[in-house]
Amino acid sequence: MAISIVTHTQFNWNCDFPTPARPVTMSGRNLQADDTLLPHSHPWGQVTYALEGVMRVTANNSSWIVPPLRAIWIAPDVEHAITVLENARLRPLCVHADRSPFAGTECQVLEVSDLLRELIVALEQHDQHEQSAREALLGELILDELARSATRPIRVPLPEDKRLKALCAALIAEPGAEHTLKDWAAQVGASERTLARLFERELGMGFGQWRQQVRLAHAAPMIANGTPLLVVAQELGYTSQSAFSAMFKKTFGCSPSAFFADQ
Structure with a gap:
């Protein structure tokens, strides 16, 4: 399947920017598997969430695979990109920088509670270009629920070295690959010792631990979808x-x- 590039402007086709008076707005679009939103940033924060489907979010030299029971908080001005892995109903929330529910620039993996999901669905029912008292109440409830959301340590750090990039990209695409670090060394043009050193220096963990993080990230949407x-x-x-x-x-x-029992 050919990859489709979706620009930032196209993606936010029905979204008003958040303001101090209207701190939470929603952008939304249904995207197909392999659609890609290129790296971009904006002065507001974003809760990247899909009511249905699975996506991969990349930001801050890390990657996350996000099923509907999870969302990613991306702080204002942080560059990020999205790749759709399964047809998705993306409904990101735009949050004014002054009302960010989390401090700092680190991304947060959030559990999406039943209440938060229903609040997002309710917000979607409103005309996104028209303010109302009910929309304001929904926005405040969403901000309160976001701040209470549990976070999960499902994060896959990404490298800068081009040889390590090639290895990591291949494993993210095929997490079940059983190649050893020695096998990968022959494919990417670096010695096994060099790759081991790069994993520790750039990613702060060994090859086995990093591969485990990748597999965990892929496991979440599979289990959530009911895969045995x-x-x-x-x-x-x-x-x-x-x-x-x-x-x-x-x-x-x-x-x-x-x-996943309570999801």
């Missing part, structure tokens, strides 16, 4: 469902089924 754990484990390169579940529990402190 055995299938998830097989597609992500684990020898068994129990091996995958053990890794998941070590990272999050609970089993995959418990983690």
Whole structure:
């Protein structure tokens, strides 16, 4: 399938910029798998969220895979890009910089509560170019709920070195690949020792830990969509469902089924 480039202007076709009097607005568009929103930034914050579908968000030298039970907070002026992995109903919230629910420029992975989802759906029903008292109340409730949202440590840091970039891009595209670091070294034109050193220096972790983060990121939307754990484990390169579940529990402190039980 050919990749379709969606410009920032096209994406915000029905969005008014947030203001102090109207701190939360919504932009929205239905996009197809492989549509790409090129790197851009804006002076307001953004809660990147899709009512349906899965997307990959890249910002601050990191990447996140985002299913409907998750959202990404992107601070004002932070450059970011979006790639749609499954047909998506994108409904990002634009938040005035003065009302940012999180301090700093770090992106945050948010759990989307039932209440937050319903508030977003309710906000979508309003004419996005017309203010109303009800819209103002919804905006304030959304800001309050965002600040209360639980965050999750699902983050895939990205490198600068071109050899490491090639390796990481290949693994993100195919997280179940079983190549060793030595195998990758032969493909990207660097020694195994050099790649190991680059992982620690640029990404702050070893190859195995980074690959585990990638697999976790891909696992979230698969589990959320009801894919059996055995299938998830097989597609992500684990020898068994129990091996995958053990890794998941070590990272999050609970089993995959418990983690998603209340979603």
